[in-house]
Amino acid sequence: MYRYLSFIAPLLTFLVLLIFWEFLVNYNKVPLYILPAPSDIFLSLIINYKDLFSSAFITLRITLFAFSIASSLAILLAILFSQSKLIELSLYPIAVIFQVTPVVAIAPLILIWVGFDNAEYAILILATIVAFFPVLANTNLGIKSVNENLHELFSLYGAGRYQRLVKLQIPFALPFILTGMKTSIGLSLIGTVVAEFVAGSGTSTGLAWRIIEAGNRLDIAKLFAALILLVILGIFLFLLISYIEKIVLKRWHDSSNI
Amino acid sequence: MLTFKDIVKSYEEDVLGPISIDIKNKSFVSIIGPSGSGKSTFLRLASGLIKQSSGLIGYTDNLKPKMGFVFQDSNLLPWRTVLDNVLLPLELTKEDKSKSIEKSLKWISRVGLGGKEDSFPNELSGGQKMRVSIARAMVQEGSLLLLDEPFSALDEVTRRRLEDDLLEIWKTNNITILFVTHSVTQAVYLSERVLVMSSGPGIIIEDLLINKKIDVGFEGTHEFLSQVKHLTDILRNEGI
Numbered sequence: 001m002y003r004y005l006s007f008i009a010p011l012l013t014f015l016v017l018l019i020f021w022e023f024l025v026n027y028n029k030v031p032l033y034i035l036p037a038p039s040d041i042f043l044s045l046i047i048n049y050k051d052l053f054s055s056a057f058i059t060l061r062i063t064l065f066a067f068s069i070a071s072s073l074a075i076l077l078a079i080l081f082s083q084s085k086l087i088e089l090s091l092y093p094i095a096v097i098f099q100v101t102p103v104v105a106i107a108p109l110i111l112i113w114v115g116f117d118n119a120e121y122a123i124l125i126l127a128t129i130v131a132f133f134p135v136l137a138n139t140n141l142g143i144k145s146v147n148e149n150l151h152e153l154f155s156l157y158g159a160g161r162y163q164r165l166v167k168l169q170i171p172f173a174l175p176f177i178l179t180g181m182k183t184s185i186g187l188s189l190i191g192t193v194v195a196e197f198v199a200g201s202g203t204s205t206g207l208a209w210r211i212i213e214a215g216n217r218l219d220i221a222k223l224f225a226a227l228i229l230l231v232i233l234g235i236f237l238f239l240l241i242s243y244i245e246k247i248v249l250k251r252w253h254d255s256s257n258i
Numbered sequence: 259m260l261t262f263k264d265i266v267k268s269y270e271e272d273v274l275g276p277i278s279i280d281i282k283n284k285s286f287v288s289i290i291g292p293s294g295s296g297k298s299t300f301l302r303l304a305s306g307l308i309k310q311s312s313g314l315i316g317y318t319d320n321l322k323p324k325m326g327f328v329f330q331d332s333n334l335l336p337w338r339t340v341l342d343n344v345l346l347p348l349e350l351t352k353e354d355k356s357k358s359i360e361k362s363l364k365w366i367s368r369v370g371l372g373g374k375e376d377s378f379p380n381e382l383s384g385g386q387k388m389r390v391s392i393a394r395a396m397v398q399e400g401s402l403l404l405l406d407e408p409f410s411a412l413d414e415v416t417r418r419r420l421e422d423d424l425l426e427i428w429k430t431n432n433i434t435i436l437f438v439t440h441s442v443t444q445a446v447y448l449s450e451r452v453l454v455m456s457s458g459p460g461i462i463i464e465d466l467l468i469n470k471k472i473d474v475g476f477e478g479t480h481e482f483l484s485q486v487k488h489l490t491d492i493l494r495n496e497g498i
Contacts, residue, residue, distance in 0.1 A: 149333045152307050156327050157350040167349070171337045252337045252378040 036221040041228065044221035052210060052222075056229045059192055059206035062120065063237065066127035067188040071135045071181055073128075078139035082169060083161070088140075099133035103191055107198035123195040123206070130191030131184040138180030142173025175253050178245040185237045193230065207233075259283040259323070259402065259434045260304055265313035267299050272459035274299045276313065279453070279462060283318065283401075286428055286435045288445035290489070291455030297438040300460070301327075301404045304436060325402035326395025330410060332387035334379040334394075340366060341375040344393045351398070358397075365393040369423065385416035389423075396427065403428075405437045409444070421448055442489045447477055454492055464492050 018038045024030075025037040032040060045052065077095070081088035103126050114121045146169055154164050196208030207226050214223035259281050266275035274296035281287055281304075289297050302308045303315060305327055317323060326347070334343045341359070344366055348358035366375055369389040379387055388408055395403055405424075409417040425448060428435050439445050445452045446468055454464035466489065469481050476482050 147333075149329045149331070150335070152302075153327065153329070153333060153346075154350065155307055156305060156325070157347045159350045163350055167346075168335070171335070174337070252380060254380060 033218040033220055036224060040221045041224040044219070045225040045228065048222055048225060052207070052226055052229055055205055055207045055210045055226070056233060059189070059196070059208070059230070060233055062123055062127060062206065063185075063189045063192045063233070066124050066192060067131050067181075067185050067237075069124075070128045070131035070184060070188060074132050074135035074180070074184075075139050075177060078136055078143060078173075079165065079170075081140055082143045082165065092140075095133060095136055098129055103130050103194055104198055107195060111199050119199040122199045123192055126195035126199075127188045127191035130194075131188035134183040134187065135177065135180040138176045138183075139173055142176025143169045145176070146172045175245075175249060178241070178248065182238065182241045182245070185241050186234060189230070189234050189237060259285070259318050260436075261314075261316040262303075263314040263316070265303060265310045265315065266459075267296065267303060267308070268311045272311075274303075274458070274460050275310075277460075277462055278313075279465070281434060281436065284432050284434055285451060286425075286437065286449045287451045287453060288437045288439055288449040289453045289455060290439055290442060290445045290493075291460060292457055292493075293440075294458045294460075295455040296458055296460030297455060298406050300455075301406050301436060301438055304402075305404055323402045324398045324400030325404060326398060326400055328388075328391050328395045328403070328405040328408045330407045332379070332384075332391040334387055334390055336379050339376050339378055340371060340382070340390050343379070343390055344397050346394060347398050361397055361399070362393070365397045366390075368396075368427075369393045383416075384412050385420060388412065388420060392420075392424070392427070396431070399431070401433055403433050403435045405435065407438055407440060410440060417444075424448065442486050442493070443477075446482060446485045446489065452489060454489060456496055463496060464489070 022037045022039060025035055036044070077091065081092065106129075107122070107126055110125050111119065111122045114125065150168060150172070151164075154168055159167070192206065193208040196206045197212065207230050210226040211223050214220070214226060261281070262277050262279045264275070265277045267273050273294075277300070289300055291297050299308070303310055305325060306315075306322060307327075335346065338346070341362055344362040345358055348361065363375065366372060369392055371386060371389055371393070374382065374386065379390070382390065391408070395405075409420055412420065421444065424435075427433075437445070437448060450468055450470070452464070452466045452468060453462050454466070455461065456463045466485070468485060470476055
């Protein structure tokens with residue numbers, strides 16, 4: 001019962017809000033360039049589906065690419081941290097500096113470095129920077145959280161560094177890594193969109209570019225349509241990682257039953 | 259089997275010793291004492307997991323024996339099945355895989371978990387987890403088994419069953435057991451010899467050979483009760 005309710009309740013609430021929105025806009029005769037009704041947005045989505053879906057594909061491609069690079073680098077770096085305290089002490093503060101520096105502030109610099117003709121690379125780099133830290137921090141935490149008794153067990157049987165890493169630390173950190181990835185996938189989408197805004201069009205015509213273009217033309221219905229696609233992308237990506245988490249942790253971790 | 263000579267363990271201050279003691283081959287020795295008396299430190303020193311600050315630890319023939327360790331909580335790897343958990347020590351010591359599986363299955367069956375080989379730890383009860391832990395400690399078929407308050411979190415019935423199973427394993431495998439517990443009755447019931455430790459830094463304040471004329475029904479005998487009383491009085495006199 002609760003399972004159905006958790007699905008139906010937000011859906012009904014959303015529908016009621018849409019109806020209320022439609023009614024308010026029509027009743028008050030709000031101009032289309034201020035706030036379009038949901039029906040107008042839906043119409044715009046159908047009319048502009050070719051542009052919007054190809055842009056959504058570009059945004060999705062960069063997001064997934066940035067996420068893959070960020071996750072792989074972050075996991076590798078966290079593994080390096082676990083092997084050498086010196087490397088951790090040397091590099092962790094730099095990672096924190098990247099994390100706390102607003103991506104908007106470094107975007108022009110990256111753009112200059114990669115060239116204005118290669119805006120897509122700049123977006124990729126910026127999205128990777130944004131998505132990097134949660135996976136690094138969570139993997140690092142996971143590896144460090146291995147309980148002392150388990151380490152003692154491995155010591156008792158003379159486990160080497162590699163055995164300890166592969167058979168203990170990485171599997172133990174897996175739920176932490178996946179939690180970091182869930183945060184990171186959303187951030188890489190946000191990073192991609194923000195970078196697209198800042199980097200401008202160049203050769204890239206992702207959803208953010210469609211939003212800017214629609215805004216400049218006061219085509220607010222199209223702007224909303226692009227926004228809705230972004231939300232759907234975000235939800236899809238989150239569900240994708242949640243599904244992977246469920247498959248990977250399957251029977252052995254309590255969180256996979258939630 | 260194992261000799262401690264003037265062993266002291268200190269961190270910022272002394273936590274154990276000086277202790278000098280001989281543990282005979284194939285004996286079952288329990289160690290009791292209050293929290294902080296260094297019982298677990300004693301086991302970790304015996305296993306070589308930590309080094310003594312001073313003194314000498316010797317093994318028979320100067321050869322460190324293969325040993326198993328059972329921790330207070332079962333300490334299983336949650337991402338591994340029962341079979342894979344029991345296999346772990348053999349994997350780490352790179353023993354032949356097919357023989358390792360054979361040995362592991364034998365020990366899983368031996369501790370009464372036949373049919374649970376593919377279960378994950380979160381699908382087992384507390385008692386079953388502890389059985390897996392014992393199987394894992396025994397799978398190398400070493401000669402020394404160290405147990406650090408293994409049954410303290412279990413209910414009475416499960417604890418009694420596991421105690422009897424442990425006695426059976428000890429008798430049929432010719433192993434030496436060092437067993438840390440808080441419980442005087444458990445120590446007297448299980449062991450041939452009980453070491454009582456003082457509050458930290460722990461030293462041995464009593465070394466009692468248990469007078470056990472019969473095995474079955476020992477708990478109801480006068481000998482059992484008087485030895486429990488004797489040890490309880492020692493702990494009480496120590497203000498423990």
